Amino acid sequence: MAGNSEQKASQIDWAAFMPGLALDAVIFGYHNGQLKILLLEYKNTPLFALPGGFIQQDEDLNNAAKRVLHERTALSNIYLEQFYVFGDLSRHNASQLKQIIVANGHFIDDSHWLLQRFISVGYYALIDFTKAIPTPDAISDSCQWFDITNLPPVMLEDHQEIIRKALETLQTDLDRKLIGFNLLPETFTMGDLQGLYETILGKPLLRPAFQRKMLSLGILERIAKKQTGMAHKAPYLYKFIGG
Amino acid sequence: MAGNSEQKASQIDWAAFMPGLALDAVIFGYHNGQLKILLLEYKNTPLFALPGGFIQQDEDLNNAAKRVLHERTALSNIYLEQFYVFGDLSRHNASQLKQIIVANGHFIDDSHWLLQRFISVGYYALIDFTKAIPTPDAISDSCQWFDITNLPPVMLEDHQEIIRKALETLQTDLDRKLIGFNLLPETFTMGDLQGLYETILGKPLLRPAFQRKMLSLGILERIAKKQTGMAHKAPYLYKFIGG
DNA sequence: TTATTATTGTAACAAATTGATACAATAATA
DNA sequence: TATTATTGTATCAATTTGTTACAATAATAA
Structure with a gap:
């Protein structure tokens, strides 16, 4: 995940979130004949990541996804689907996360759940490219569209795999459900x-x-x-x- | 969820699990022309529940599901699919969980995450009815097959809805994937x-x-x-x- | 003004798939 | 040996999908 930090990390009330749990959103758009997704670029690192966030203790999981979508695109009423839960231990990469935190001038104790393993619920969203206003979060330099066939080489944790699986799901869902229109x-x-x-x-x-x-x-x-x-x-x- | 307690609740090392996160398994079997699922009956309560469990801190999510399946059926190499994450606040039912814990002669502090809201990953499994050995856990009287058209009236939390969605997923997956054979x-x-x-x-x-x-x-x-x-x-x- | 060009909308037919009926081939039983 | 119930498959109809063809534009070029 990335995002969810409108405040400095040290000011965030981590207890307000479900520990060990996150969500990542593959936000699809379509422009000039290309399928695109939104990626965030972390400040002072070469790392790109999917928009994501944590789930508040008093928030429905799906509403957390809608909130993240709204924060990154300024859109409401987005077509949104859960597609997979990524819960392997191997996706854990504490040093990457620490790098991001340090690059933002923050400090978090190694024992904090943010640096432990977590499980992430994958969502994919289909939006009208022309309506979205990509908006970076507090720890990112940019929130930009990337052609799905030309993604940045270095991405956070297993985000490459999350994107691959999202695309696969979109392909199989395209005929069964009538969802393509959400991209136009x-x-x-x-x-x-x-x-x-x-x-x-x-x-x-x-x-x-x-x-x-x-x-x-x-x-x-x-x-x-x-x-x-x-x-x-x-x-x-x-x-x-x-x- | 139900299960995951081979020891007394008071002896369980709760810190070994991911807090606020569970999994529930809809285990389908087929016998005498009926589609059946496995349900546990909690001791000293009229409550039935899906087999389920928690995710160990050092365990892949999908392996946790396989472990739960194995504990309740004695089967390995089971056909298993994630189908939805149930994360609404409304599914939370602290009094039901407390009832189960009390009925087993245990005590847990109200602030324990077990009594807070949690998010559950739904899995469905397809098994050979004749090969499974339904096995209750420490806090259940029984682990039994129920005809999908004739389920017990009172079930834990949103387990009725989880079952409904599992069946719906199975129906749409049946033609796309070649999975029916797992039930025979x-x-x-x-x-x-x-x-x-x-x-x-x-x-x-x-x-x-x-x-x-x-x-x-x-x-x-x-x-x-x-x-x-x-x-x-x-x-x-x-x-x-x-x- | 009148071809030319590129593309759109759809007709027309072929091929493949699916729906429905029919019937011969059994394996017990009467 | 006939009867019965069910299986395996042939046959044809209906529908869907694949393919080719062509008239109808909306600019541009001659």
Whole structure:
């Protein structure tokens, strides 16, 4: 995890959180034909990490995830799913965490649970890239979008693996649930939608079959002709109708 | 949760476990055309609960689940999946837990994390009914199979909801993954397999289509004619071939 | 103004999958 | 030896998916 520190670490009331437990969020966005995720860069370290946080003693687990999402994107009502709990001992990396704390000029006793092993609940979120306002936390320099195919080489603990598993889950969920729309703006063309599917699934799809399938689902409302400056037929715009 | 107490509560080294965190296991079995799960009955209370336990500080989360499964069934190499983390505050029920502890003649301070809110990782397991040896723990009278359609009326905390969600997950996983076989003995007839699917999905399936589909998957090996005492054609026996 | 170009929307047909019916092949029992 | 119940599978219908083809644009170029 990263984040959850709007105050200096030494000022944080650690007792307000569930010890040994965290959550990490893989926040997906889609822009220029690329699937992207949000990563934080810790101050004075070469370490990148997923947005994450701790669960308050008086807070529902899923609400903690929503809170973290809101803190990093300024968005509410985000599409959000638990996908796996990462609980191996091998993911523990005390020296990395200590490095971050020291780099921020703080001190924590070695016996503190923050430096012990913890278990993290993995969530993935799908958001409208154009609406999010990526916001770093107190111990991070930046909160930025990264192309899923071009991630930073050094990441905290097992965050590489968490991302891999999130993508895998997204791929299998894409057809079963009708969730792709959460990654697009309110209106989009059939080409946009197909491009999104192709990017997530990592393979080309046949245009007529894709269009026929999407329209047969009855979840798309056709709006109007798009006014493009392209030298060809203007595509229809669609919007998703929930239900 | 229930279980994890092979010693008296007062003798347990609570510091050896991750505080505020538990796991609950919905252990499915199949017998006489019924889908069943294992439940524990607490001593001197009318409360039933899922097998569960805590995670040792030096133990992988998934290994803790395997350990709990082994303690309650004497089985290893069980098919096991995480399916959801139950982390709402509303699931907390201190008086129920206190009732169980008191009923066992123990004492725990109200401030102990055991009586505070906790978060539980839900697992479901698929086992061969004929191979399991249901084994109660130190604070339970019994560990018994219950038909999924006929569960006890009073259950611990949100265990009813955990079971419902486990069944829902099993139903959607059944076709995507090839996991049904874990609920059957080594050899079975096509009728057995169809009955299992019909029971889990709660709907009848057409026999020729089912048989054709299962055979086309290439994961069944036909063994020999079954020697039944039935007044009709003897069915083939099959076994599952992994891979 | 009239081709040209690139792309969209959809028709049309083929291939594959799934749904449904039918029936011969048993393995006891009457 | 007929009867009965059930299994294994063939057969055809219905539906879904894969593929090709082509008319309908919306700019741009001639």
